[in-house]
Amino acid sequence: MITLSSITNLQEASQTLEKIKKEAPALHEKLLHAVQLTRALQFKYHYLGCSLLELECKEENPTFVSTSVLNMYKKELSALTKDPQFFLVKQLFSNYQRIGYAKICLLILDRTPNSLVGPTSIK
Template identity: 35%
Template structure:
């Protein structure tokens, strides 16, 4: 699937994450930790986003076959989802979903919107 992100959309998403970090740093920090864990385990951001948003992760399934690693990953995502501030994060992700969870994750990690403008292949 191919998605296209405009600079304005990316900039708005970046500002929304900055506001979330300022207003609710604990949920923002948990989200950043999930992003880093996703990257460390070499899972896809789309897989992560689908799990967080209760979507079907079928086409983005992880390549890991290790049940323990998957159980730790799922437990961390459930920990994020049970936070009482999770609905704010979920609404933000829903609002900017068209940018792709990969671009959203990169913005949350501090990447500049200029670097993410244009088409993105979502796998």
């Protein structure tokens, strides 16, 4: 999926993420863990975003992994989604969907908004 991001959108998303980090540090740690796990398993960030927002995205489903690995991944995500403050994460991914789930994930991994400006094709 190709997304086009303005610096303003990226800065707003980054500020929202900083707010989550300050107000709900445990939630932020779970979110960071989910993003790092997604990266380590080489799943697409778009798949993570769809999973968190409970959206169907068949083209992004990981087909190269065993069922046990996929079940473990979903179990790890459920720890995040069961957090009482998960609505903050859902708002983040929903409100900034236009910049792309991949860029949201890269912001979570401490990339700067300036480094993410412009069109990219990151999944």
